[in-house]
Amino acid sequence: MSPRLLALWLKETIALLRDRHGLLALFIMPTLFILIMTMALRDAFTPGASIDAAYVVVDLDQSAHSQSLIKRLDKAAAFHRHQFNNDPEAARQGILSGQHALALILPKGFGERLLTPAGADGQPTAPLQLLVDPTLSPALQLAFRNQVMAALGALRADELTQRAGKLFGLPTAPGITEKEWPDEIRSIAVRKDSDERSAKLPSSVQQNVPAWLIFAMFFVVIPVSSIFIIERQQGTLQRLRAMGVPFRLILAGKLLPFFVLNQIQAVGMVLVGMFVVPLFGGEALEMPASLPLLFNWWAVAAAVSLAAVAWALLIASLAKTSEQATILGGVGNVLMGAIGGIMVPKFVMPAVMQKLAALSPMAWGLEGFHSVMLRHGSFADILPSLLQLLTFAAISLTLAIWLNHRALTARS
């Protein structure tokens, strides 16, 4: 091992350990983000989880059928039903005052006319009414409507079979029964290997740990540039050059410590996902269990790190002062994170924004992590992400070297 490289590594490590603000940005920030965003986005990632929107049923019919419909809606359990005194005006007021977001009004004669198509007997059928809070997301309005339609369909089918049974003299249970139809829908994530244990959808912790890990890795720009700018401003780079230290050795002296730092961040954030998130009521992060998958995971982490450190060196070379570097690097990272699906998961973005996300190196990294963690992808599957990240790293590094070379020769 070259003593010169060793000295450079040691120097960078000590300088880094003494940069408290930098370390705070690198470890505390992503931990907080993982905890907050995992909690905030928990429901968005869990299909079938209860939705925080309440509804009431105004039952003007008070028949066995209307009660049966209410029971069926209760069973679906996606929305909360508040108990209510069957007054349509009070239901309207309840929406205005924000007590509930939806009110379903079952008209008088609902049960009687359940199997009578409108106007079949010359009398109009009063429709079911759904009062909605206009601020409730259209997707949720639609979801509730579909749930009512489904319950209504099932109710009609039961009623139909019962009447048909009577007609043909088949033995039937007395009264109205809610049959358990085997029509439950279970969501199964599609992956390469589909053993029973892993056949669940990603949780928000699985989106957030890799996302904020990538974000935090890119924040090495703060310590990298603060040390590098001190070196340039104070003439230390000149001195090192006069000592015959080639610039590539100086860069190599920076790459390794920050690469190692990124790997420590990766381990730290995985541990936060596995052990700290559950303490706050979230689901624990599950890491791939097999060695090849773990290696793939690490390969993505390594590629993200190289891209992040190279990017940091480029910013450090572009910026004249550390304030500039903080702004350039900080704003650059936030932008990359915003369009790259770190802050807002890519799948909730409209198609145009998803296309834009493909431009962000952070999105390439996230795609790589998702490939391994959610789809249990092979090395070939993560290769496109790796190549994008490594190309980005190579271009950033080349630009950084070129900028420094130009600055040194044009110095006056």
Next chain:
Amino acid sequence: MLQIDGVSYRYRAASSPALQDVSLNIPANGVYGLLGPNGAGKTTLISLLAGLLTAAIGRISLNGQPLAAIRAANPRAIALVPQDYAFYPMLSVSENLRFFGGVLGLQGAELKTQIEAATAFARLEQVVGKRAEQLSGGLRRRLNLAIGLLGQPQLLLLDEPTVGVDPQSRHFLLDAIAALPAAGTTVIYTSHYMEEVEAICQKIAIIDQGQVLTEGTLDNILHSQESSLELHLAQALPDSIATLYAASTEGECKYRLKLPSTAALPRLLDELAAAGCSVRDLSLGQHNLEQVFMQLTKRSLRD
């Protein structure tokens, strides 16, 4: 012996060259002063010697060998102590010394010995554990110098090593630098403080606008200029005498006159007495570098 032969250098996008046909002979084992105002080309020359810049025109050699070849054979042969505090403020004094020693390729016992020697030389023993950012200006200069000495260089380039230093530290630094040639190190010292150069340099060159105006031993330079006389009179100098001796006015009733030689002084005094001028005080032949510089460049060292 360091020889600089016809070296010129022009920065990219600069309208005039920073150095123009500079030739200097710098003897081994001495302190050589490079004197000039800001922007004269001192730092450019130092950068060329340190290998930070490469001269397209001219030749620089040390003991007959091109400087680049010497540097390639032994990167520690030439050391630069830049004008800035070129070390790591967040590292302690000893960590800085260990780092720069390591970068020079020193290790083990040799590294330890060199760090101890440099620490002792710059008298940094009391502050080895202190972070560099907590040091006073004087101690920072000493650390800057100590780092330069780690590789036991044959040639030490000091670029304005006493800027921003309190008088005690300046005194200590100057004494320390003056002692270096005895240990086998040739020192090139740039400064625009002429008292410093007068105090420690055996040979000097005055450069301005990229050109060498004069070079030689301090004595030669101070005495080679034509004699000038500073006169302070009780009344104004008569015009006839002023014209005769090409007098310039330096202040109220203070004049500088050109004398062909010191032998011309008694005659001048007679003429003054005849004109009824009484002399308050006069000085002859006592040049300092400031005056020489003024004569050569028509401007002050601190411009």
